[in-house]
Amino acid sequence: MPNLSFTAPTTVDEAVRALAGASGLAKPLAGGTDLLVQMRSGRMRPEMIVDIKRIPDLIGIRETADSFVIGAATPGVMISEHEAFSHAWPGITEGVDLIGSQQIQGRASLVGNLCNASPAADSIPALIAARGIAVIAGPDGKREAAVEAIVTGPGQTSLKKGEFVVEFRVPKPKPRQSDAYLRFIPRTEMDIAVVGCGVNVTLDANGVCTDARVVLGAVAPTQVLVEEGAQALIGHRLDDDTLSRLDAAAQRACKPIDDKRGTIEYRTKVAGVLARRAAKIAFERAQGQRIAGVH
Amino acid sequence: MPKQHVSTIINDEPVEYLCEPQQTLLDVLRDELNLTGSKEGCSSGDCGACTVIVDGDIVCSCLMLGAEAEGRKITTIEGVAEGDKLHPVQQKFLEHAALQCGFCTPGFIVAAKALLDQNLNPTEEETRYWLAGNLCRCTGYDKIIRAVLDAAAVMRTERAEGVR
Numbered sequence: 001m002p003n004l005s006f007t008a009p010t011t012v013d014e015a016v017r018a019l020a021g022a023s024g025l026a027k028p029l030a031g032g033t034d035l036l037v038q039m040r041s042g043r044m045r046p047e048m049i050v051d052i053k054r055i056p057d058l059i060g061i062r063e064t065a066d067s068f069v070i071g072a073a074t075p076g077v078m079i080s081e082h083e084a085f086s087h088a089w090p091g092i093t094e095g096v097d098l099i100g101s102q103q104i105q106g107r108a109s110l111v112g113n114l115c116n117a118s119p120a121a122d123s124i125p126a127l128i129a130a131r132g133i134a135v136i137a138g139p140d141g142k143r144e145a146a147v148e149a150i151v152t153g154p155g156q157t158s159l160k161k162g163e164f165v166v167e168f169r170v171p172k173p174k175p176r177q178s179d180a181y182l183r184f185i186p187r188t189e190m191d192i193a194v195v196g197c198g199v200n201v202t203l204d205a206n207g208v209c210t211d212a213r214v215v216l217g218a219v220a221p222t223q224v225l226v227e228e229g230a231q232a233l234i235g236h237r238l239d240d241d242t243l244s245r246l247d248a249a250a251q252r253a254c255k256p257i258d259d260k261r262g263t264i265e266y267r268t269k270v271a272g273v274l275a276r277r278a279a280k281i282a283f284e285r286a287q288g289q290r291i292a293g294v295h
Numbered sequence: 296m297p298k299q300h301v302s303t304i305i306n307d308e309p310v311e312y313l314c315e316p317q318q319t320l321l322d323v324l325r326d327e328l329n330l331t332g333s334k335e336g337c338s339s340g341d342c343g344a345c346t347v348i349v350d351g352d353i354v355c356s357c358l359m360l361g362a363e364a365e366g367r368k369i370t371t372i373e374g375v376a377e378g379d380k381l382h383p384v385q386q387k388f389l390e391h392a393a394l395q396c397g398f399c400t401p402g403f404i405v406a407a408k409a410l411l412d413q414n415l416n417p418t419e420e421e422t423r424y425w426l427a428g429n430l431c432r433c434t435g436y437d438k439i440i441r442a443v444l445d446a447a448a449v450m451r452t453e454r455a456e457g458v459r
Contacts, residue, residue: 005316008362032363039317041339102353102424102426103354106349106352106354107354107358189427190427
């Protein structure tokens with residue numbers, strides 16, 4: 001890596017200028033748990049590294065009246081330890097928790113997990129299911145985009161030169177709304193998802209689903225928002241019939257690869273099973289919140 | 296690009312160094328500062344042999360740039376013992392023979408120390424998950440886990456007696 005430059009700006013504007021002004025590839029650095037590995041292997045050859053961790057507010061979670069705002073460089077440990085957030089969105093928190101080891105959790109960020117653009121990113125399905133918004137800074141100022149609009153393919157994002165995600169806004173749950181994330185791996189820890197599934201539901205007082213988002217990971221080039229899966233849930237209680245339709249919808253949404261972790265047939269089947277199981281947990285949590293009366 | 300000038304605190308001592316932008320913290324520790332206790336195993340964050348504590352959290356020093364250490368507080372394996380007095384985790388690694396070739400040991404000890412710094416009474420399961428990012432190809436892990444749990448018991452007793 002000859003002629004690599006490093007800068008650690010203290011404002012978003014300076015970071016944008018550094019990213020936009022580089023003649024070659026410029027990469028923002030949060031936890032570095034993907035970037036440094038890719039630089040080492042030669043897959044990524046940036047000429048400029050912009051460490052965004054010195055910018056105020058980019059590490060940590062703050063609350064507004066209706067949202068949680070997660071700074072781009074907030075490490076996994078800080079998200080898991082944030083009581084209000086992990087209580088509000090146990091599914092997103094589970095996804096974050098599943099990423100790597102304790103050492104990786106000390107550095108790796110939710111925004112990095114998105115922008116690395118792996119279809120298997122564990123924290124992203126539940127984040128999309130919760131209608132997370134990415135706030136993006138760039139040479140033309142700030143813009144917002146749905147989280148699902150950022151990744152366009154493996155390793156590819158819709159971010160333009162000079163742009164970087166400064167924070168996620170995640171709406172706070174409504175009454176009787178909750179989520180769950182499940183992933184399947186052939187061991188208990190330290191592996192990459194064969195399939196991941198995030199489900200977010202809102203129920204009425206009778207346990208009937210009024211809103212839902214179902215998102216699959218690792219079964220297509222990007223995370224997949226399973227519209228048909230949401231429609232299978234909305235207007236229904238979680239009975240066998242509803243679960244069957246959700247299972248079938250999840251399977252139909254799969255366009256997986258065949259690799260050593262799972263065949264196409266296997267991933268497709270497991271996607272249906274995880275959708276059922278995650279939906280059960282999300283429904284139970286949504287009802288539990290009603291009983292406990294807490295958010 | 297000129298070298299980066301970094302002021303940081305390593306094992307409670309103020310340290311200044313110059314590093315290239317692409318040098319990892321592990322490169323700096325080993326090659327510039329002669330702190331060779333942290334080991335380079337995989338260089339991809341999988342094996343944990345280079346584990347250090349940065350501002351209270353364990354990280355793989357192979358996945359952090361030396362330039363990022365500006366103003367941070369870092370503990371390496373060299374800072375775990377107090378002078379000649381071994382940390383209970385180190386003492387119990389010896390007593391339980393929790394090492395064979397020893398290459399993974401510094402990373403395990405730093406990670407285990409960080410666990411016990413925040414939880415003096417971890418369950419076996421918590422300990423195994425906490426140490427899942429440290430790989431050992433010799434011991435089969437059981438002796439390591441027993442050493443850490445035993446060290447926790449010693450530290451609880453010391454805490455109760457007001458020693459630690």
